Structure formats: structure tokens, C-alpha cells
Amino acid sequence: MKWLISGGLLLALAGLGVALASEFTDPPAPDGLRPGGTISRSLDTPVISEVIERRGREIRNYPEQPPVIPHSIRGYQVDMRFNRCLDCHSREAAPAAGAPMVSVTHFMDRHKQVIAAVSPDRYFCTQCHVTQADVDPLVRNEFKPVDQVIADMVERDRR
């Protein structure tokens, strides 16, 4: 009987040891926006969503919004030496490309002084401008465009 109990105890301890060891050698991955798996396990790469290509420009949700990009930018190089976006959107190239020129704010330095070339502050376009895809948002939000905010205020005042 004694042997049985201590044997069982030993087994339980060994099991616990294995569980703890794997907790250290292969801990669960942080449950971020893409939860699941352990550090060493590779999960399937999520599919890259199809970019929505639209003819024409999107309405901005508020005046200072960086307009969203209505075309695919797959493979467009933007680095220290080359900026594919400016191939079409620069002051010189825009008319021939039929693209809107970057606005005058993109030529302002930090003192709001207009300079001849696109300011370094605005060089990496995708810091602010993004393409659109029809996906389930990873994080829910209750954002409303400015017209909706105003309409809601008018509605509230009427009541």
C-alpha cells in the first residue's frame, strides 16, 4: 500500500515536472491580436486581404483626415533612395500621371515654412495613408464620421 501511494505520488510529481518544463521551454505565445499557439509552434500565415481598388477618391471622414489610398500599393518601393508614390504624386509628375498632387502641407517643414521638396516629415507616405480591405476589424471601435457626430448633436438638441 505504502509503495502504491509513494509510486503514485512520484508519477504525479513527474507529470507536474513535465508540464512545468514545457511551460518554460515552450510557453504559450502572448495572446495578442493573433492569439493561440506556443512560442515554438508555427501557425498558418494569415491570408493577406485583397485591397479594395476604387475608381475616384474616397470621402474623408473629417477635413484633416489623411485620405485613404484608393489603389493597390503592392510592391511599391519607398526607402531612402526611392519613393514610388512620388513617381505619380509629386508636383512634377502628378499632372501626367492623372494623380492628385500631395497637398502643400507636405512641403512644410516643422516651422510651417514651405520648402521646395516634400518635407522629410511626410516622406514615408504609409505612415499616414493606408489602403482599404473588407475585413472584420481586429479591434472594435465606435468611430463616427464628422457628419454623423453633427447629425447626432442636432438630433439631441431637438429632443
Ligand code: HEC
Ligand atoms: C502609378 C501611379 C501612382 C502611384 C505609383 C501611386 N499612386 Fe496614389 N493615386 C494615383 C491616382 C491616379 C490616384 C487618383 C485615383 C482616382 O482619382 O481615381 C491616386 C490616389 C491616391 C490617394 C487618394 C487621394 C485623395 O485625395 O483621395 C492617396 C492617398 C494615394 N494615392 C497615395 C499613394 C501612396 C501612399 C502611394 C505609394 C505607396 C501611391 N499613392 C502611389 C496614382 C498613383
Ligand code: HEC
Ligand atoms: C504625417 C502624415 C502624412 C504623411 C507622412 C503623408 N501624408 Fe499625405 N496627407 C496627410 C493629410 C493629413 C492629408 C490631408 C490634409 C492635407 O492635405 O494636408 C494628406 C493629403 C494627401 C493627398 C491629397 C492631396 C489633396 O490635395 O487632396 C495626397 C495625394 C497625399 N496626401 C499623398 C501623400 C504621399 C504620396 C505621401 C508620401 C510622399 C504622403 N501623402 C505623406 C498626411 C500625410
